[in-house]
Amino acid sequence: MSFRPQDDLEEEEEEEEESTNPTEVKMSQIVMPCHSNHRQELSVGQLLKWIDSTACLSAERHAGSSCVTASMDDIHFEHTISVGQVVNIKAKVNRAFNTSMEVGIVVSCEDLFSDRHWRVCHAYATFVTQRTHTGNKVLLKPSPPHTQAEQVEYSVAAERRRVRMVHDDIIKDLLSDRSFQQADSLAVDNAVAAEKTKVESVELVLPPHANHQVNTFGGQIMAWMVNVATIAASRLCQAHPTLRTIDMFTFRGPSQVGDRLLLRAIVNNAFKNSMEVGVRAEAYQGDGPNRHINSAFMTFEVLDDHGTPCTLPRIRPEALEGRRRFEEAIARKKIRLDRKYIISCKQTEVPLSVPCDPRNQVYLSYNNISALKMLAAKKNWLLSSEKDKVSLYTLEQKSTLSIRVESEVDVPAHRAFCLLSELRNRTNWDTHYQKCELIRPVDDDDFLYRVETPSVSREGGATPTSPRTLQDFILLASRRRPCGSGDPYVIALRSVSLPTHPPTEGFNRGEVLCAGFTILETRNNTSLISYYNQASPEVLPYISTDIAGLSSSFYHTFCACSQYLARNRLQPAPEEEQTDQYPAENREDPASDRVTESLSLALHNTHL
Incomplete structure (x- = not known):
């Protein structure tokens, strides 16, 4: 969920205050050829690794104990980063609740030869503390804001958490209203069969893929998911696609060294200039059952030589599950447009009165x-x-x-x-x-x-x-x-x-x-x-x-x-x-704590 209006971002840059936040962590990386894709641009998978590790260090600095990634909110990539440029990542804890905390991440790019700086993306990640060796939860201390900008983030973090808790319910409610569906969207001439875009890949989790807690590094899992999603998107457009947006990553369980990670991707739907790819990650060992680790939805575009999005082929979904994925992709696109219109537009634009309906x-x-x-x-x-x-x-x-x-x-x-x-x-x-x-x-x-x-x-x-x-x-x-x-x-x-x-x-x-x-x-x-x-x-x-x-x-x-x-x-x-001055819906009760440990208990199971 991308929550910050652009005009507030610009204003924050103009009025940036010197931070004394003890949880702030900064990372700078120069983009080498080994980090890039075929266009000599930083691969999104590598960027996600750097984002996740920086955010985790910030969370652990506040908690004083080991932390794991519970979820990563929607990320919109505004610009690409080329080989030779420097990536600057800044992460700090916006607000700590009982056992979970929101970490805000800002990614910018620096050109060393022209002294230019620009924003690449921002993100919000939720981290939870690991249980102690006795099985007890680690209760977090408060994270008081130190600057005016941090006060805003601290205050609004509670609202963002509220939206996360009902993220999947929004999809469910929207799907129950078929008025937004495109009646003839399934009967498109020359549509590409969704089966042709399927990708399945297995990765063996080795020690270099683990974090300091010997769990599979969350950034590595996200990078593998981006890889299979990019292949699926390429099979539809027969070109090299550009990843624009990732819907919320939700980690539903841990993975360890020795696990096999099964990654599946497929194009759920294709619109005029964009396509949605669904990715699902499962872990297993030997003959044991598959464990659902993560699901995500990624939006790709294909750009021409002038940077303009190209028209894409339409998709013909598989029966049953394919039809469900097809319709859910329409619902998610509707939600993305609602967010862009309601949240991201400048407040001085008219009309001010946004239409109100259950979908937004x-x-x-x-x-x-x-x-x-x-x-x-x-x-x-x-x-x-x-x-x-x-x-x-x-x-x-x-x-x-x-x-x-x-x-x-x-x-x-x-x-x-x-x-x-x-x-x-x-x-x-x-x-x-x-x-x-x-x-x-x-x-x-x-x-x-x-x-x-x-x-x-x-x-x-x-x-x-x-x-x-x-x-x-x-x-x-x-x-x-x-x-x-x-x-x-x-x-x-x-x-x-x-x-x-x-x-x-x-x-x-x-x-x-x-x-x-x-x-x-x-x-x-x-x-x-x-x-x-x-x-x-x-x-x-x-x-x-x-x-x-x-x-x-x-x-x-x-x-x-x-x-x-x-x-x-x-x-x-x-x-x-x-x-009780702080009623149950605003506190982290035991059920809510379980949500922040593994968001799957409060949210409906999300498939591709």
Whole structure:
């Protein structure tokens, strides 16, 4: 799962801070001919070896004990690396949970002769600790962030973990909805039979293939998988393909020296300019049963002399299992497009309201929460006004103006979260919310609302509230409880579009780019409540010229919010939290620990 918006990557490079993270590990390698493919470019398999070893060293530096790779999130390779260039890999622990940790990896390339540097790819790997000799689990110490950029990664790591846990369920749900399938996709003239692309190879695991724990090196397994996948792709296109994307690697069990590793690959589906190859790795010894070690899905392209993707032959799948793989490849492509549209696009692009349906809900929810967390972690907020301990901060970035209003309130954080997360309560204290109706709950933590507000005038205030001057919004509200001590409660809002709720006559359909609350427990049952609102480009001209009047409006609204919370601080609410501040879905319980050791126990079995 590739989660980082490109504009945030660029901004991070511009504002990079000196890291003092003790888990950071750097590796630099010059690309020699023995590391390259037929085009004198670094082979992806070799790069994966270097990535995995660097990330493992970072994980073990934090854990103080042996660690193994549990999974590697989706990787998109933006550029190739040529012989003679230098690969720079940086890895550090973003966040440690109970027995698992997320390691962030950034790969860049350096040309020694022109002094140029560029980003090649980034990745997120999950590592787990090995059990002790007594069979006990090693509990990890916290990994506090040291810089602003690390604070963002630390905060969003919990959301990425949440998405990993349901990765295969997303595929399953999407396959149950056949509306996206191409009805005539199986009846293509001159299609290539999938059987012709099959590859089967056996590798004997020798001591040079093992890591310092005498298990088969995860990077070596990934490299072997890339090799057979490349052969399968070549058989379809009869050319040398370029690997663009690898879907999540999931290690389901260990392999040791002496194992035979059986690797199978086949082209699952071919689209106009890309193809998906499925790879499965199994280990066995002697006459023993095969053990499923890993599965992955890789996307290849064939580039012409100008670097433009070529049109590919279509594939004719085998019956039964081949048909299933064919359809799953369509589902995965749909998910990749959703991620690219929802997560990777720049936030200032329009339309802001992404269509909301069950097929992209997980990524919409992730983007909603992570966008607010990233906004909250920004530096350079400027204090514009302060009155009665209510502070208004502003942040101007490119074409957006962000506003933060915060104050300490004498209400427990879990109670404030309960009251504010139900958006219909907002009409009790916010005069701008004239009407709020629940369209439907999406799941336990995400809800769709329709909100009516006055339109914004060029003077920065509300226009007369006749039906023709009202605005309405379709909002996705996502809420999250703390994942650990020191984490805030989060309530995030963003606009979405629904086919069942088109623009209404007499209303101007508005759009919310990023808004919401963070609620942090401070002391003695008091909370620091922060409200954020990122103004979209079309609203910016109306409010940027009147910050003084705007601050007054926000001050009165925030005071009304504080008074509402104080009045209801002791009254029970229908959604009052359990006494446990960190409920089971946000902690690593024993079942979740087993997931992080071998993700197969929580995820459905994935085949080619």
